Amino acid sequence: MLALRLPEELEQRLAALAQETGRSKSFYAREAIAAYIDDLEDVYLAERRIEDLRAGRSHTIPLSEVMAEYDLDD
Structure with missing residues (x-):
């Protein structure tokens, strides 16, 4: 129930x-x-992700690594 x-x-x-x-x-x-x-x-998840990145609790992965991992090069 919501009011x-x-x-x-x-x-x-x-x-x-x-x-x-x-x-x-x-x-x-x-x-x-x-x-x-x-x-x-989506907005709240993105905001949380940015906070984690800025606080050093998370890190990014370069696109080139992701593409290589999934064999998407070229």
Whole structure:
């Protein structure tokens, strides 16, 4: 279960969309979250990776090594 507060304008737009289409506000909230969560996960993972690199907890691998390892040279 999830409860959230939306700014008044967004709440009104969501309510209008739900009324016009005959779907629930929850339906559209689920659709929006499902469409956006992959991007959010990617951003947070990238930020964590950058923090680890800067703190010396991780390292990079040169592209030439990766290509050689997977026989992708040339």
